[in-house]
Amino acid sequence: MLKVENLKASVEGKSILNGIDLTVNAGEVHAIMGPNGSGKSTLASILAGRESYEVTDGSITFLNQDLLELAPEERAREGLFLAFQYPVEIPGVTTTNFLKTAVNQIREHRGQEALDAVTFLKLIKEKMKLVKIDDSLLSRSLNDGFSGGEKKRNEIFQMAVLEPKLAILDETDSGLDIDALKVVANGVNSLRNKDNAVVVVTHYQRLLDYIVPDFVHVLYNGKIVKSGDKDLALKLEAKGYDWIRENAELAT
Amino acid sequence: MSTTEKDLREHFNQKYSSFRKTLNGSQSPKIDELREHAINALNQNGFPLTRDEEYKYTPITRALLKSFKFTEEHPDEITMVPPFGEHLISGLNGYILVFWNGKLVFNSGDTPKNLSISPLQDLSKEQQERLSQYLGKLVNYQLDAYAALNTALLNQGSVITLKEGTNLDQPVVIYHLTDASQGPVYTQTRHLILAEKNAKATVIEIYKNLSEDHQGFQNVASEIYLEDAAQLDLFKIQTDTAGALLVDNTNIEQKDNSQVRCHTITTTGDIIRNNLNISVKGQNCESHMNGLYLVNGTSLIDNHTLVDHRMPNSYSNELYKGIVDDTATGVFNGKIYVQPDAQKTNAFQSNKNILLSDKATMNTKPQLEIWANDVKCSHGATTGQLDAEQVFYLRSRGLDEKQATGLLLYAFATEFLEQVSLPVLNEYLERIIADRLYQLKS
Numbered sequence: 001m002l003k004v005e006n007l008k009a010s011v012e013g014k015s016i017l018n019g020i021d022l023t024v025n026a027g028e029v030h031a032i033m034g035p036n037g038s039g040k041s042t043l044a045s046i047l048a049g050r051e052s053y054e055v056t057d058g059s060i061t062f063l064n065q066d067l068l069e070l071a072p073e074e075r076a077r078e079g080l081f082l083a084f085q086y087p088v089e090i091p092g093v094t095t096t097n098f099l100k101t102a103v104n105q106i107r108e109h110r111g112q113e114a115l116d117a118v119t120f121l122k123l124i125k126e127k128m129k130l131v132k133i134d135d136s137l138l139s140r141s142l143n144d145g146f147s148g149g150e151k152k153r154n155e156i157f158q159m160a161v162l163e164p165k166l167a168i169l170d171e172t173d174s175g176l177d178i179d180a181l182k183v184v185a186n187g188v189n190s191l192r193n194k195d196n197a198v199v200v201v202t203h204y205q206r207l208l209d210y211i212v213p214d215f216v217h218v219l220y221n222g223k224i225v226k227s228g229d230k231d232l233a234l235k236l237e238a239k240g241y242d243w244i245r246e247n248a249e250l251a252t
Numbered sequence: 253m254s255t256t257e258k259d260l261r262e263h264f265n266q267k268y269s270s271f272r273k274t275l276n277g278s279q280s281p282k283i284d285e286l287r288e289h290a291i292n293a294l295n296q297n298g299f300p301l302t303r304d305e306e307y308k309y310t311p312i313t314r315a316l317l318k319s320f321k322f323t324e325e326h327p328d329e330i331t332m333v334p335p336f337g338e339h340l341i342s343g344l345n346g347y348i349l350v351f352w353n354g355k356l357v358f359n360s361g362d363t364p365k366n367l368s369i370s371p372l373q374d375l376s377k378e379q380q381e382r383l384s385q386y387l388g389k390l391v392n393y394q395l396d397a398y399a400a401l402n403t404a405l406l407n408q409g410s411v412i413t414l415k416e417g418t419n420l421d422q423p424v425v426i427y428h429l430t431d432a433s434q435g436p437v438y439t440q441t442r443h444l445i446l447a448e449k450n451a452k453a454t455v456i457e458i459y460k461n462l463s464e465d466h467q468g469f470q471n472v473a474s475e476i477y478l479e480d481a482a483q484l485d486l487f488k489i490q491t492d493t494a495g496a497l498l499v500d501n502t503n504i505e506q507k508d509n510s511q512v513r514c515h516t517i518t519t520t521g522d523i524i525r526n527n528l529n530i531s532v533k534g535q536n537c538e539s540h541m542n543g544l545y546l547v548n549g550t551s552l553i554d555n556h557t558l559v560d561h562r563m564p565n566s567y568s569n570e571l572y573k574g575i576v577d578d579t580a581t582g583v584f585n586g587k588i589y590v591q592p593d594a595q596k597t598n599a600f601q602s603n604k605n606i607l608l609s610d611k612a613t614m615n616t617k618p619q620l621e622i623w624a625n626d627v628k629c630s631h632g633a634t635t636g637q638l639d640a641e642q643v644f645y646l647r648s649r650g651l652d653e654k655q656a657t658g659l660l661l662y663a664f665a666t667e668f669l670e671q672v673s674l675p676v677l678n679e680y681l682e683r684i685i686a687d688r689l690y691q692l693k694s
């Protein structure tokens with residue numbers, strides 16, 4: 001589904017990603033861990049199409065297409081979704097407000113008919129239940145005055161509505177209380193099937209108890225320096241990143 | 253030979269003399285005297301050119317000189333009432349006055365007894381005498397030459413009185429229609445609104461320029477007095493004003509516990525200058541100034557506002573927003589004065605602008621002058637592009653760039669409507685804003 005090869009990227013001349021290789025197949029869950037500033041969000045942003053990063057080398061294919069050639073909205077319509085680490089506030093625009101356009105753009109792209117207002121509302125209601133999000137949140141300006149947890153839950157709600165093929169969750173667990181964490185994990189799990197895939201960026205093993213990964217990768221200094229199964233996350237939780245750092249430094 | 257500012261003054265002096273002759277002793281000496289003071293002020297100060305600080309960015313006098321070959325000026329006698337029905341906003345019911353090139357051509361009349369609407373030109377000498385304590389007392393003809401001109405030629409207009417305790421069931425709607433299809437015209441109207449104690453009403457002024465081929469110059473001035481606890485919602489709708497040259501002077505005086513909410517929306521016009529002056533002469537007053545301008549092409553929209561806090565414990569809040577495209581220009585000058593006696597004043601001001609092209613210009617100047625020490629005042633002005641993060645967020649959800657920017661501009665502009673409570677008007681303006689944004693983006 002997704003194949004990242006030797007991806008190098010920089011911002012304002014500063015190199016941040018230094019050759020990333022990552023393959024995600026349908027049906028898989030990947031976890032990306034790594035210390036602060038190692039480049040996790042940068043990778044996620046580049047996948048979603050943020051233009052402020054310059055890709056200096058490498059390639060990304062998504063569903064057999066050159067992802068880097070696609071505009072952000074084309075990526076979304078192809079089925080890529082990013083739950084932002086820091087979702088932006090948009091005064092005057094409510095979630096329901098833009099989500100209807102989003103859903104119908106994606107449907108049009110898939111050759112499906114646009115949803116009418118009633119059907120859309122039904123869809124919204126159903127997904128609201130799934131992620132236990134409140135009506136009032138959806139009719140407020142997007143993220144404007146939302147608590148940290150509310151912002152994250154709103155991201156997952158959008159994911160549930162848009163039903164992406166590849167969902168990238170950038171620290172969606174940060175700032176969530178334990179109940180909210182379960183709700184989010186539950187939301188993700190109920191959307192999983194053999195045709196889609198999830199990449200979770202996280203600092204904590206905790207989330208991975210609920211969303212069990214098939215692969216765990218450690219990103220360090222803009223490179224994936226170690227990959228393994230879910231036990232790697234447990235090991236990181238127990239030992240921290242120092243041993244990874246040492247190994248990585250030995251390797252260079 | 254091109255017309256000069258002096259020619260312009262001479263032209264209006266002639267107009268003034270012939271106008272005086274037509275009055276033929278029908279006027280109260282006090283009003284006559286007011287006119288005389290005003291023409292003298294105009295002659296002394298001259299029409300404002302861009303070297304005048306207050307008109308630095310707004311060459312409306314130059315535009316007037318250029319487009320008016322005065323010999324061709326269309327005679328302003330209206331012998332037959334033109335059909336104006338199509339220019340009224342459908343569904344907007346109320347007590348309606350229609351001015352066509354400065355002449356009152358329609359007055360829906362039939363007002364309840366707590367409301368009186370009199371044509372200014374029909375006042376008896378005695379009525380004039382009585383109103384002379386209001387007329388010309390707020391409009392500052394020393395400071396603004398267009399206000400002076402309007403005062404010198406003061407004739408057509410309205411006197412609207414809201415009796416004590418009135419809660420008006422329908423708005424008063426005033427249409428200012430300018431038709432320059434027969435040649436350039438100078439048109440003016442003058443309004444006096446007296447809201448007595450506890451009166452509550454909505455007044456809607458609608459400015460329209462009906463032909464774009466020649467230029468119509470509209471000069472409108474109003475004086476509005478709010479007595480104790482009076483409440484007024486005042487709208488200025490300048491959305492069918494393509495090609496217009498327009499100066500509006502609105503002066504409001506507030507007494508204790510009164511509230512005024514002014515809403516000014518401008519979407520078209522060659523050069524439009526709005527002077528909104530509020531003098532807070534009472535305690536516990538509220539003054540709201542809500543503005544929106546959406547301009548493109550070569551339009552210039554200039555909003556000058558002043559709120560003068562003269563008494564303690566009052567609150568003023570101003571939010572002006574603008575979207576400027578192409579080579580259009582926006583001007584915002586917001587003055588807040590807090591006089592020594594006006595302790596415990598809360599005064600807030602914000603001006604937010606989005607430029608859609610790199611040739612669009614916004615000149616914004618907040619001017620706070622505070623002589624009291626125990627006050628809360630703040631101001632802020634921003635001018636920039638749409639937030640790239642917000643655009644990216646929406647695109648990452650599948651909206652294309654046009655949809656994303658459209659949605660963001662719409663959200664930005666429609667904050668104006670949050671304070672527009674009259675449903676017909678809210679819907680009307682929402683449609684206008686949506687259409688306008690559609691034009692701006694394409």
Ligand SMILES: Nc1ncnc2c1ncn2[C@@H]1O[C@H](COP(=O)(O)OP(=O)(O)OP(=O)(O)O)[C@@H](O)[C@H]1O
Nearest residue numbers: 011012016034035036037038039040041042043052
């Ligand atoms: N726009 C930018 N300008 C300058 N530096 C940037 C920019 N974006 C990212 N960086 C830098 O790139 C590095 C990687 O940042 P990134 O946000 O990808 O880290 P991260 O792994 O997501 O960290 P965290 O765990 O704290 O979220 C950091 O050093 C960051 O300061």
Ligand SMILES: [Mg+2]
Nearest residue numbers: 040041042085
């Ligand atoms: Mg991050």
